[in-house]
Amino acid sequence: MTPQEIVNTMMAKDYFSQWLGIEIIEIKEGSSKLKMTVRQEMLNGFGIAHGGITYSFADSALAFASNSHGQKAVSVETSISHTISLKADDVIIAEASEEYCSNKIGIYTIKIYKASDNSVVALFKGTVYRTSKVW
Amino acid sequence: MTPQEIVNTMMAKDYFSQWLGIEIIEIKEGSSKLKMTVRQEMLNGFGIAHGGITYSFADSALAFASNSHGQKAVSVETSISHTISLKADDVIIAEASEEYCSNKIGIYTIKIYKASDNSVVALFKGTVYRTSKVW
Amino acid sequence: MTPQEIVNTMMAKDYFSQWLGIEIIEIKEGSSKLKMTVRQEMLNGFGIAHGGITYSFADSALAFASNSHGQKAVSVETSISHTISLKADDVIIAEASEEYCSNKIGIYTIKIYKASDNSVVALFKGTVYRTSKVW
Amino acid sequence: MTPQEIVNTMMAKDYFSQWLGIEIIEIKEGSSKLKMTVRQEMLNGFGIAHGGITYSFADSALAFASNSHGQKAVSVETSISHTISLKADDVIIAEASEEYCSNKIGIYTIKIYKASDNSVVALFKGTVYRTSKVW
Numbered sequence: 305m306t307p308q309e310i311v312n313t314m315m316a317k318d319y320f321s322q323w324l325g326i327e328i329i330e331i332k333e334g335s336s337k338l339k340m341t342v343r344q345e346m347l348n349g350f351g352i353a354h355g356g357i358t359y360s361f362a363d364s365a366l367a368f369a370s371n372s373h374g375q376k377a378v379s380v381e382t383s384i385s386h387t388i389s390l391k392a393d394d395v396i397i398a399e400a401s402e403e404y405c406s407n408k409i410g411i412y413t414i415k416i417y418k419a420s421d422n423s424v425v426a427l428f429k430g431t432v433y434r435t436s437k438v439w
Numbered sequence: 440m441t442p443q444e445i446v447n448t449m450m451a452k453d454y455f456s457q458w459l460g461i462e463i464i465e466i467k468e469g470s471s472k473l474k475m476t477v478r479q480e481m482l483n484g485f486g487i488a489h490g491g492i493t494y495s496f497a498d499s500a501l502a503f504a505s506n507s508h509g510q511k512a513v514s515v516e517t518s519i520s521h522t523i524s525l526k527a528d529d530v531i532i533a534e535a536s537e538e539y540c541s542n543k544i545g546i547y548t549i550k551i552y553k554a555s556d557n558s559v560v561a562l563f564k565g566t567v568y569r570t571s572k573v574w
Numbered sequence: 575m576t577p578q579e580i581v582n583t584m585m586a587k588d589y590f591s592q593w594l595g596i597e598i599i600e601i602k603e604g605s606s607k608l609k610m611t612v613r614q615e616m617l618n619g620f621g622i623a624h625g626g627i628t629y630s631f632a633d634s635a636l637a638f639a640s641n642s643h644g645q646k647a648v649s650v651e652t653s654i655s656h657t658i659s660l661k662a663d664d665v666i667i668a669e670a671s672e673e674y675c676s677n678k679i680g681i682y683t684i685k686i687y688k689a690s691d692n693s694v695v696a697l698f699k700g701t702v703y704r705t706s707k708v709w
Numbered sequence: 710m711t712p713q714e715i716v717n718t719m720m721a722k723d724y725f726s727q728w729l730g731i732e733i734i735e736i737k738e739g740s741s742k743l744k745m746t747v748r749q750e751m752l753n754g755f756g757i758a759h760g761g762i763t764y765s766f767a768d769s770a771l772a773f774a775s776n777s778h779g780q781k782a783v784s785v786e787t788s789i790s791h792t793i794s795l796k797a798d799d800v801i802i803a804e805a806s807e808e809y810c811s812n813k814i815g816i817y818t819i820k821i822y823k824a825s826d827n828s829v830v831a832l833f834k835g836t837v838y839r840t841s842k843v844w
C-alpha cells in the first residue's frame with residue numbers, strides 16, 4: 305500500500321477525525337499535511353477552541369505520518385503547547401515532520417498554524433512505538 | 440464564587456466538554472473528578488478511542504482544577520501518555536491533582552482510568568499560567 | 575539478580591551519578607529513592623542549581639527504578655518542570671514511582687524535594703522502552 | 710547589552726556549563742549554537758553518555774537563547790527524547806531555535822547532533838516564563 309492508500313484506509317474508519325472535519329492535503333512517507341475549520345461546538349468555556357481540538361488535530365497528523373511507512377505505529381508519549389487562541393470559523397493547517405525514525409521508535413513534530421496568516425497556534429511533539437504489524 | 444460555581448459557569452459555555460458528555464463528580468480547590476463514556480463517533484481508524492478524546496477529557500479536568508482557586512488560568516504546556524486502549528461504551532474517570540501552585544504557575548497531574556476495573560488508560564501532566572484576572 | 579544488585583552493578587560504572595554524589599536510600603521493584611547534595615560547581619549563571627542537575631538526578635532515579643525488574647530498559651521520552659530553585663549545600667531527595675508497566679513500555683513519575691522541609695523542587699515524568707535483554 | 714554580552718555574563722558564573730566544557734559557537738536574538746565533548750566522567754552504567762549530559766547541554770542552549778532578548782527568562786517545562794547513544798570523545802552540537810515568543814512565554818526547540826556526521830542524538834523542547842527583569 306502507498307502512504308496515501310494507508311491513510312485513506314485509516315481515515316475511512318476514523319470517525320472522530322471525520323467529526324473534526326479533517327481534510328487531507330498531502331501525505332508522503334513520514335509526513336502529513338491536514339486542514340480543518342473550527343466550529344462552535346469545538347469551543348470551551350472561554351469562547352475559544354478547546355485545547356483538545358488542536359491536540360486531536362495534531363494527533364491525527366501524527367498517526368498518518370507515522371503509519372505512512374507501512375508499519376503500524378502507536379503513540380507512546382505526546383506533548384503540546386498552545387500559543388494563540390482560536391475562534392469559530394478559523395481555518396487551521398497541521399504539518400507533521402519526521403525528526404527521527406528507527407526500527408522501534410519514531411519522533412515527529414507537528415506545527416499547527418492559521419491558514420489566514422500562518423501564525424503558529426500550537427506546537428506538538430509525538431513519540432510512537434513502531435509495531436511489527438504491517439498495513 | 441465557590442470552586443463549584445466557577446466550574447458550573449465554565450461548563451455552561453463549554454460546548455466541546457458538553458459534546459464529550461462530561462459529568463462533574465467532584466470539584467474542590469485545586470482538584471477535579473470527572474466522568475464520561477466513549478461513543479462510536481470518538482473512535483479512530485484502529486477502532487479504539489482517538490488519542491484526542493482522552494487528552495480532551497484530561498484537559499477539561501486541568502481547566503476545572505486550575506481555575507477553581509478563583510484566578511483565571513491558561514494552559515502553557517501539556518503532555519499525555521496513552522497506555523490501555525478504549526472501546527465504545529467504556530466509562531472513564533479523570534482525576535486532577537495539584538502538584539504545585541505559585542502565584543504565576545500551577546502544575547497538575549491527571550490520571551484517567553476505567554470505571555469498571557480502575558486500570559489506568561492515560562497519564563497527563565499540565566502546566567498553567569495563572570493570570571491576574573478573577574472569576 | 576535482586577533489584578538492589580542490579581542497581582549496585584549499574585552504579586559501579588555510572589561515573590556521572592558518582593560525580594553527582596548520588597546515594598542510594600532504597601531500591602524496590604519499580605521504585606527508587608536517592609539522595610544528593612548540591613555543590614558550587616553545579617550552579618548556573620543565576621547562582622542556583624543548573625536545571626540539568628535535577629534532571630540528571632531524576633534520570634538516574636528513572637534508570638534504577640525501570641531496570642529493577644531485571645529487564646534492561648532505555649529512556650524514550652522524559653519531561654521535567656522546575657519549581658523552586660536550589661542553592662549550594664541544599665540536600666535533595668528523588669523518589670521514583672511506577673505508574674504503568676507493560677511488556678514493552680514503562681512510565682514513571684519522579685518527585686524531587688528538599689530534605690530540609692519536603693518542598694517539591696521538580697516534577698519529572700519518564701517513559702522507557704523495555705528491551706528483551708536481561709541483567 | 711547585546712545577546713553575546715548577556716551570554717558572556719551568564720557563562721562567566723555558570724560553573725556547571727563550564728564543567729561540561731561548553732563552547733559558544735554563535736549567539737543571536739532568540740537562538741544559540743553550542744559545542745561540547747563527551748568525557749569518561751559523563752558516562753552512565755551502560756557505558757554511554759548519561760541522559761543528564763545531553764539534557765544539561767540543551768538546557769544551557771535554552772537559557773542562552775531565551776535570555777538573549779534582554780529580558781530574564783526562567784524555564785517552566787522542558788522535555789527531551791534521546792535517540793542515538795554517545796560515547797566518550799564524541800563531539801556534539803546544540804542548536805536552539807525560537808518557535809514562539811510573546812511578552813510572557815517563549816517556546817524553543819533544541820536539536821543535538823554529532824559533529825562528525827550530523828546524526829541527531831536528542832530532541833528537546835523548552836518553555837520559559839519571561840520575567841519583567843532585564844539584563
